[in-house]
Amino acid sequence: MSEYRWNLSEYAVGYDTAADVIHPHYLEIQDAILAGLPFPADAEILLVDLGGGSGRLAARFLDRWPRAQAIVVDQSDPFLALAERRLAAFDGRGTCVLARLQDDWRSKLPQPAGAIVSMSAIHHLEPAEKRAVYQEAFEALAPGGIFLNGDEVRPERDYRREVEAWAEHMRRHMASGSIGEAFHPALDKWIERNVTHFGGPRKSGEDCHETAAAQLAYLQSAGFAVVDCPWHRHLWGILRGTKQ
Numbered sequence: 001m002s003e004y005r006w007n008l009s010e011y012a013v014g015y016d017t018a019a020d021v022i023h024p025h026y027l028e029i030q031d032a033i034l035a036g037l038p039f040p041a042d043a044e045i046l047l048v049d050l051g052g053g054s055g056r057l058a059a060r061f062l063d064r065w066p067r068a069q070a071i072v073v074d075q076s077d078p079f080l081a082l083a084e085r086r087l088a089a090f091d092g093r094g095t096c097v098l099a100r101l102q103d104d105w106r107s108k109l110p111q112p113a114g115a116i117v118s119m120s121a122i123h124h125l126e127p128a129e130k131r132a133v134y135q136e137a138f139e140a141l142a143p144g145g146i147f148l149n150g151d152e153v154r155p156e157r158d159y160r161r162e163v164e165a166w167a168e169h170m171r172r173h174m175a176s177g178s179i180g181e182a183f184h185p186a187l188d189k190w191i192e193r194n195v196t197h198f199g200g201p202r203k204s205g206e207d208c209h210e211t212a213a214a215q216l217a218y219l220q221s222a223g224f225a226v227v228d229c230p231w232h233r234h235l236w237g238i239l240r241g242t243k244q
């Protein structure tokens with residue numbers, strides 16, 4: 001079986017270096033997630049980032065909340081190696097857990113989480129796996145905790161136009177040299193899966209885009225009392241749930 005693309009070291013480095021060019025709303029979604037965390041500056045909470053990759057969002061969180069802890073959960077050794085290096089600056093407040101989101105990451109947390117966040121990761125799970133991860137996230141949160149997933153979300157209309165627009169954005173930035181060549185095969189394959197084979201069958205690990213409405217229903221059945229989508233643009237949205 002071929003290696004899952006996110007486990008290739010050159011892809012981890014390539015994504016870490018160019019994420020805010022590859023993803024047209026990368027920093028905007030990070031900003032919105034951080035702005036959506038309702039905690040005072042001296043909060044001693046635990047934040048968990050599911051599929052947190054190289055720790056870019058966790059590092060920004062730890063910068064802003066100097067008494068908090070963050071755990072990056074990810075299935076990729078190369079991504080977590082980058083995260084460990086980045087989080088070393090925070091004197092033990094940032095740590096990593098190597099786990100698939102489909103497996104038991106929850107028992108590896110030292111305490112209930114005040115916040116569980118995720119970015120550009122959960123859409124790799126097929127529908128039943130998404131439902132299960134939302135359930136686990138609900139169980140892992142402390143009462144009053146918040147869940148925020150800033151992810152690729154299938155728009156209700158113009159899905160094909162949106163994936164084509166992102167493919168065009170990727171092509172333009174590959175041609176301009178602002179995305180390193182080692183990451184080009186990853187983007188070419190994204191275009192092949194999502195544009196060339198638009199509408200084809202999807203399996204776990206591919207881009208299993210689902211609408212905000214479908215995913216808010218999963219959050220509701222997981223037990224989240226208040227669910228909404230406070231930000232939605234093109235192919236991206238933030239899905240929010242609060243545990244009462």
Ligand SMILES: C[S@@+](CC[C@H](N)C(=O)[O-])C[C@H]1O[C@@H](n2cnc3c(N)ncnc32)[C@H](O)[C@@H]1O
Nearest residue numbers: 006051052053074075076079100101119121124
């Ligand atoms: C596009 S990267 C995003 C990384 C990070 N969240 C960010 O926004 O910079 C996708 C990440 O999701 C992780 N991932 C994908 N499927 C996963 C799974 N089933 N379990 C855990 N992590 C997964 C990959 O290893 C990779 O680190």
